Amino acid sequence: METYLYEQFLEVLGKEKISKSESELYRHSRDESSHPYVEPDFVYFPEGVEDIVKVLKIANEHKIPVTPYGAGSGLEGQAIPIHKGISMNFDNMKKIIEFYPEDLMITVEPGITRLQLNEFINKHGLYFPIDPGADASIGGMIANNASGTTAVRYGSMRDQILDLEVVLANGTVIHTGSKAKKSSSGYNLNGIMAGSEGTLGVITKATLKLHGIPEKVLAARCTFNTPGECAEAAQAVLSCGIQVLRMELVDAESIKQVNSYGGYAFPEEHSLFFEFAGTPNIVEEEASVVEELMKEFGCSNWERANTPKDRADLWKARHELAYSYKHIKGKASTGADACVPISKLAEMVVFGRTLLEESGLIGGVFGHVGDGNFHTMVMYDPNDPVEKAKAKYTDDQIAMKAIELGGSCTGEHGVGVGKMKYQLKEHGEAVELMKSIKLLFDPNGILNPGKIFI
Amino acid sequence: METYLYEQFLEVLGKEKISKSESELYRHSRDESSHPYVEPDFVYFPEGVEDIVKVLKIANEHKIPVTPYGAGSGLEGQAIPIHKGISMNFDNMKKIIEFYPEDLMITVEPGITRLQLNEFINKHGLYFPIDPGADASIGGMIANNASGTTAVRYGSMRDQILDLEVVLANGTVIHTGSKAKKSSSGYNLNGIMAGSEGTLGVITKATLKLHGIPEKVLAARCTFNTPGECAEAAQAVLSCGIQVLRMELVDAESIKQVNSYGGYAFPEEHSLFFEFAGTPNIVEEEASVVEELMKEFGCSNWERANTPKDRADLWKARHELAYSYKHIKGKASTGADACVPISKLAEMVVFGRTLLEESGLIGGVFGHVGDGNFHTMVMYDPNDPVEKAKAKYTDDQIAMKAIELGGSCTGEHGVGVGKMKYQLKEHGEAVELMKSIKLLFDPNGILNPGKIFI
Ligand SMILES: Cc1cc2nc3c(=O)[nH]c(=O)nc-3n(C[C@H](O)[C@H](O)[C@H](O)COP(=O)(O)OP(=O)(O)OC[C@H]3O[C@@H](n4cnc5c(N)ncnc54)[C@H](O)[C@@H]3O)c2cc1C
Ligand SMILES: Cc1cc2nc3c(=O)[nH]c(=O)nc-3n(C[C@H](O)[C@H](O)[C@H](O)COP(=O)(O)OP(=O)(O)OC[C@H]3O[C@@H](n4cnc5c(N)ncnc54)[C@H](O)[C@@H]3O)c2cc1C
Numbered sequence: 001m002e003t004y005l006y007e008q009f010l011e012v013l014g015k016e017k018i019s020k021s022e023s024e025l026y027r028h029s030r031d032e033s034s035h036p037y038v039e040p041d042f043v044y045f046p047e048g049v050e051d052i053v054k055v056l057k058i059a060n061e062h063k064i065p066v067t068p069y070g071a072g073s074g075l076e077g078q079a080i081p082i083h084k085g086i087s088m089n090f091d092n093m094k095k096i097i098e099f100y101p102e103d104l105m106i107t108v109e110p111g112i113t114r115l116q117l118n119e120f121i122n123k124h125g126l127y128f129p130i131d132p133g134a135d136a137s138i139g140g141m142i143a144n145n146a147s148g149t150t151a152v153r154y155g156s157m158r159d160q161i162l163d164l165e166v167v168l169a170n171g172t173v174i175h176t177g178s179k180a181k182k183s184s185s186g187y188n189l190n191g192i193m194a195g196s197e198g199t200l201g202v203i204t205k206a207t208l209k210l211h212g213i214p215e216k217v218l219a220a221r222c223t224f225n226t227p228g229e230c231a232e233a234a235q236a237v238l239s240c241g242i243q244v245l246r247m248e249l250v251d252a253e254s255i256k257q258v259n260s261y262g263g264y265a266f267p268e269e270h271s272l273f274f275e276f277a278g279t280p281n282i283v284e285e286e287a288s289v290v291e292e293l294m295k296e297f298g299c300s301n302w303e304r305a306n307t308p309k310d311r312a313d314l315w316k317a318r319h320e321l322a323y324s325y326k327h328i329k330g331k332a333s334t335g336a337d338a339c340v341p342i343s344k345l346a347e348m349v350v351f352g353r354t355l356l357e358e359s360g361l362i363g364g365v366f367g368h369v370g371d372g373n374f375h376t377m378v379m380y381d382p383n384d385p386v387e388k389a390k391a392k393y394t395d396d397q398i399a400m401k402a403i404e405l406g407g408s409c410t411g412e413h414g415v416g417v418g419k420m421k422y423q424l425k426e427h428g429e430a431v432e433l434m435k436s437i438k439l440l441f442d443p444n445g446i447l448n449p450g451k452i453f454i
Numbered sequence: 455m456e457t458y459l460y461e462q463f464l465e466v467l468g469k470e471k472i473s474k475s476e477s478e479l480y481r482h483s484r485d486e487s488s489h490p491y492v493e494p495d496f497v498y499f500p501e502g503v504e505d506i507v508k509v510l511k512i513a514n515e516h517k518i519p520v521t522p523y524g525a526g527s528g529l530e531g532q533a534i535p536i537h538k539g540i541s542m543n544f545d546n547m548k549k550i551i552e553f554y555p556e557d558l559m560i561t562v563e564p565g566i567t568r569l570q571l572n573e574f575i576n577k578h579g580l581y582f583p584i585d586p587g588a589d590a591s592i593g594g595m596i597a598n599n600a601s602g603t604t605a606v607r608y609g610s611m612r613d614q615i616l617d618l619e620v621v622l623a624n625g626t627v628i629h630t631g632s633k634a635k636k637s638s639s640g641y642n643l644n645g646i647m648a649g650s651e652g653t654l655g656v657i658t659k660a661t662l663k664l665h666g667i668p669e670k671v672l673a674a675r676c677t678f679n680t681p682g683e684c685a686e687a688a689q690a691v692l693s694c695g696i697q698v699l700r701m702e703l704v705d706a707e708s709i710k711q712v713n714s715y716g717g718y719a720f721p722e723e724h725s726l727f728f729e730f731a732g733t734p735n736i737v738e739e740e741a742s743v744v745e746e747l748m749k750e751f752g753c754s755n756w757e758r759a760n761t762p763k764d765r766a767d768l769w770k771a772r773h774e775l776a777y778s779y780k781h782i783k784g785k786a787s788t789g790a791d792a793c794v795p796i797s798k799l800a801e802m803v804v805f806g807r808t809l810l811e812e813s814g815l816i817g818g819v820f821g822h823v824g825d826g827n828f829h830t831m832v833m834y835d836p837n838d839p840v841e842k843a844k845a846k847y848t849d850d851q852i853a854m855k856a857i858e859l860g861g862s863c864t865g866e867h868g869v870g871v872g873k874m875k876y877q878l879k880e881h882g883e884a885v886e887l888m889k890s891i892k893l894l895f896d897p898n899g900i901l902n903p904g905k906i907f908i
């Protein structure tokens with residue numbers, strides 16, 4: 001960035017809100033993916049919507065890239081400022097703007113993380129159930145249309161949004177919805193902002209749906225002989241109409257990994273993890289119906305997590321899965337995030353597991369099978385081009401196969417730089433329309449340039 | 455339309471698929487609203503996507519308006535071809551393209567109605583729950599983002615869409631989604647097509663989510679002293695987390711109306727109607743919890759519909775509500791469709807009821823209170839300008855107040871020509887962006903011109 005421009009930013013934005021420190025540039029050069037790091041010219045810490053209007057107006061005039069940065073937990077390089085410019089960090093925008101407990105609704109700033117949000121609302125008997133594992137920011141979760149283990153019951157981030165305050169590239173501030181639970185007015189802008197990865201506007205406030213904390217929660221798990229059998233059993237649960245809160249597949253390899261990482265003693269077989277939530281009677285009924293069904297499908301090791309500690313352990317282990325691989329010394333990780341129609345899930349999971357075997361790399365298959373969404377995690381030596389190529393090959397094959405089966409290359413992680421190459425295959429002619437929407441919202445291409453579309 | 459153009463259409467589209475008969479022009483000049491009728495130049499009955507590509511290419515070249523027409527049950531004049539041109543009717547596009555029972559999913563053509571769809575899938579133990587009362591077409595329901603009594607559990611049409619095949623104004627065919635249950639790929643086009651009322655593209659196929667028919671369904675009702683008490687009680691049900699299938703408010707006036715229209719004997723007081731669905735145990739548990747809660751809130755006349763006939767009667771009566779007013783001789787009807795945060799519902803309902811009293815017109819308040827969505831129905835003599843003005847005044851006041859309370863002028867009926875005047879108040883600066891989206895999709899303004907935005 002040219003000096004005169006940087007000085008203009010300094011003057012207008014105030015130097016307390018700008019950082020060029022080595023550690024901040026480093027932190028904002030990356031996310032949790034292994035996509036190449038790029039440092040921004042500087043990091044900006046806005047304190048409210050007016051600050052964001054200011055920065056975008058100058059950036060738009062001079063065509064300076066602006067890349068929003070949430071908690072940096074993205075897995076596809078979404079927050080990496082690959083064309084440099086400004087990284088915009090929301091650490092100073094974490095306020096709860098308004099809380100409406102009777103409406104099961106809250107308005108927050110984008111920098112608040114899901115755990116911070118829950119810490120506040122749990123005291124009032126409410127919770128925000130979307131759980132992408134990492135303690136991501138609400139802004140980042142909306143921008144990625146994140147979801148996770150509870151999507152089978154509550155849907156993705158897109159389904160939680162009532163209204164967003166958004167600053168457009170030219171500095172215009174709009175609201176994308178209202179506080180009504182449903183509406184047929186105007187065009188649906190909530191939906192298009194969710195998953196737009198900072199390329200269409202900067203989210204400065206979000207009004208979200210909340211849910212009552214269920215009176216009772218019960219976890220259980222069981223094992224099957226093959227990942228394919230797990231997927232078939234999961235399909236049966238969905239068809240019978242039981243509203244599980246979570247239903248996760250973890251393959252034997254991953255159970256081994258997490259047992260050794262976290263000191264657990266789960267049976268090292270292909271497993272389904274369940275969670276049920278509701279009144280005690282409903283939970284009991286649901287757990288019994290599913291237990292019976294799983295046994296019909298030939299499961300072993302059906303076990304309820306009877307104590308709160310058992311339940312906490314089970315989901316702690318599930319959440320540690322990614323880290324249990326990632327901590328392996330000297331290895332980088334990559335992974336697929338395919339989502340397919342449920343009837344194709346068994347085929348896909350077997351396909352993924354076979355690719356992993358063939359690659360000879362350490363890796364596992366796990367995921368949110370209730371949505372037909374599953375991940376692979378593949379470990380490779382980043383200095384070994386052959387291992388790296390093999391790892392990328394498995395990702396590639398899985399994404400392509402998912403699309404061929406009518407599914408999506410990314411169920412929840414988003415496109416970023418990693419999934420750009422599949423957009424045309426997945427969306428066909430619609431890609432041109434999407435690109436023209438980008439151009440309409442951001443004619444100078446300043447908002448997180450170089451993402452989603454090639 | 456100039457003769458040479460009409461002849462070009464005749465030649466390219468085939469005269470068997472075109473009608474200019476008086477009865478067809480008449481039928482396509484109106485919907486169920488009382489907005490002024492306008493006849494199209496001709497009605498076109500396409501038989502597949504290629505036909506639609508053909509007609510749009512010529513229409514786009516010559517800037518001829520094309521207005522899709524579903525079942526004509528819209529309440530805001532959405533399907534009225536106010537700038538004449540072509541009315542496009544989907545009576546010959548009602549096919550089930552592909553049925554995926556294991557995936558709880560189906561792909562259909564837009565002309566199929568919800569009852570026709572259900573007739574097919576019910577045999578397989580599945581159902582499509584969105585129920586706007588009228589036997590609307592799937593295309594029309596998507597285009598209006600319709601919902602109805604079951605939205606409290608299943609959401610609106612937007613929430614049912616996995617993928618749409620859409621023909622854009624220039625004849626390009628796109629798919630807006632995939633068969634994956636969730637996705638973070640590309641921009642969300644499903645959402646923006648839902649509720650676009652035929653102004654952004656013509657829907658030629660829809661892949662929708664289905665649901666298992668609940669093992670047991672149980673209906674119940676109770677009464678309160680005021681509509682406000684009904685609304686407060688409804689709010690309590692939502693907060694306690696019970697997933698009712700339906701929860702409807704019907705005020706005393708409307709109960710009187712429907713009793714006399716349909717020969718029912720419901721207590722003529724302000725009422726809540728409930729429906730619970732699930733396994734027998736879950737249904738029993740939910741009904742008991744709600745019964746207890748309603749009694750805490752001081753309800754009277756709690757009564758379960760114990761036989762299937764009782765249950766059918768209860769919902770038949772609810773569905774006949776609109777007609778029980780509409781059949782009144784010599785009167786036209788109009789009505790509001792406000793949606794507000796639940797905590798504002800009691801205030802809004804009382805406001806609506808008071809306006810009706812003050813107007814001196816026959817009318818009622820009823821609606822889908824689980825979503826904060828409610829309707830008024832006001833009867834007026836269309837030849838009496840004072841009555842007409844009073845009726846429109848109540849609609850107006852309710853829409854404006856809903857927006858002021860943070861809600862929406864239309865929860866489900868859509869904008870059409872009737873709610874255009876509230877768009878700026880509801881969406882503010884976002885209206886400009888919405889208009890530019892319209893221009894991007896349809897630069898020549900041929901798709902259902904004159905709707906949504908002034
Ligand atoms: C161990 C682990 C497990 C994970 N499991 C899951 C999972 O199960 N499900 C899942 O969905 N994800 C998962 N993720 C991925 C990640 O947590 C999500 O993608 C999350 O949404 C990222 O949020 P963030 O705040 O970290 O955003 P960042 O990574 O900082 O940014 C993500 C994107 O959001 C944009 N953005 C951020 N804030 C704003 C704003 N205010 N306005 C506009 N754009 C903005 C950025 O520009 C960027 O494009 C996992 C990650 C890890 C490390
Ligand atoms: C008694 C009664 C009760 C009602 N109750 C409810 C209710 O509870 N909830 C509710 O939501 N609605 C309700 N409605 C309104 C109505 O049923 C809905 O708005 C429904 O969605 C209209 O569908 P339709 O097929 O009749 O569409 P039409 O009225 O024919 O058209 C509606 C719009 O859809 C567009 N359209 C139709 N097909 C296509 C296509 N293939 N591609 C693109 N655009 C298309 C048209 O251009 C038009 O803009 C009720 C109506 C009546 C008469």
